[in-house]
Amino acid sequence: MRYSALSILKNGLFGNKGWKPAWRTPAPKPHYDVVIVGGGGHGLATAYYLAKEFGITNVAVVEKGYVGSGNVGRNTTIIRSNYLLQGNNPFYELSMKLWEGLEQDFNFNAMVSQRGVLNLYHSDAQRDAYTRRGNAMRLHGVDADLLDREAVRAILPFLDFDNARFPIQGGLLQKRGGTVRHDAVAWGYARGADLRGVDILQNCEVTGIRQSQGRVLGVETTRGFIGCNKLALAAAGNSSRVAEMAGLKLPMESHVLQAFVSEGLKPFIDGVVTFGAGHFYVSQSDKGGLVFGGDIDGYNSYAQRGNLATVEHVAEAGKAMIPALSRIRVLRSWGGVMDMSMDGSPIIDRTPIDNLYLNAGWCYGGFKATPASGFCFAHLIARDLPQTTASAFRLDRFERGYLLDEKGQGAQPNLH
């Protein structure tokens, strides 16, 4: 069923009894052309673009929990393409362009809201670095505006401009950045993929990868063996564990990242604001809650929950930026398991095993990349060639010495 104003009106007239589940719950078939491990944002987007752009519809997405139970439902919903490096910027800009047309494309309201992302700077050196990044963005055709102190004050008068240690001198603004309703992204992609024939297998955990003569034959799951011509891994924080089933050791550690939401407040913060002197970023949801987060806790974890020390640290950084936050009550906090690659950049590549494909290492920046990640991974699976904008995300770059060190920090906690 196509969602439209007319469909709402029609179903409203008949007691809303005509709505169908957004996707089927099929039984696993014995064999698929492509099996994707991981029914999160990236896995579902990959299935969607495989079916829609590359004509491969005999696809299964295997998810151990339910759709949206992992990081796609655990992030702070920010989208942006304000990257410096040649290997990153065109990819994230492709993602931004896909976000801009996404709702029409998959016929689902993902509440894409380009309300602006502002990175604050606090010193002359940081202003220089932001100027350089802004110029690099503009050279790649991405919008960037360097704001001085007064221009920032006009947008966000309540910031602590005269903080004794980290006075705010200005900020780098990307107006096209913003937020997206994260759950709806998973649902929209799931529905769009399902409509094109993709089987979404929930509560189906991969327990092994069956191989013969250097090729993958299929996956052992809690719902039996599923054969495939090509196997694609998009397992985020559990990538190392799934890759280990195929005998691969990845340049990756799993860490916990926490996020928080406050009680609902009157309209307060228009866009997304990030602190330049510590790890803190905040936006206000349409319901009024402040959605914010900070740094990874700094130790390996698969627990999807963090420690109080980090909660305190995030609250302190937030208060250093916006003193008014001291009066705000936090409603909830939660944790997600981040696949921290060793240089802080992702991997979309083939592996030493011929028909095994890897999409991992998104660190804490995977959500904004969801559409482009799915598109480029689908491109790689369908054509065995990397999509142009994702050609730097190679698995062997660590060995070759071609690190993609956007921020010069990977999993090592003392670099954050």
Next chain:
Amino acid sequence: MASLIACPHCGRRPKEEFTVKGAALARPEPQAGADAWFDHVYLRDNPRGPYQEFWHHTSGCRRWLVVTRDTATHEVEEARDAALWNRETAR
């Protein structure tokens, strides 16, 4: 995570006194070759379960420790002096 870590030198101390450095890996010999060093610097077992990592007792004895911690439950099983651990893994 456990609130108290049993430091082998200071006894049970609050975890906030410690700094986590990361995976406790035995360092290869300088001439071990590119493959061994690549493995040491970049590749990780990244297990879900018991994991050995270097911790520094920053606000205590300032000794380096090797802490065995479960990455799924955050429970700390053991904390030993890193020098002792190093002598044993070097053998």
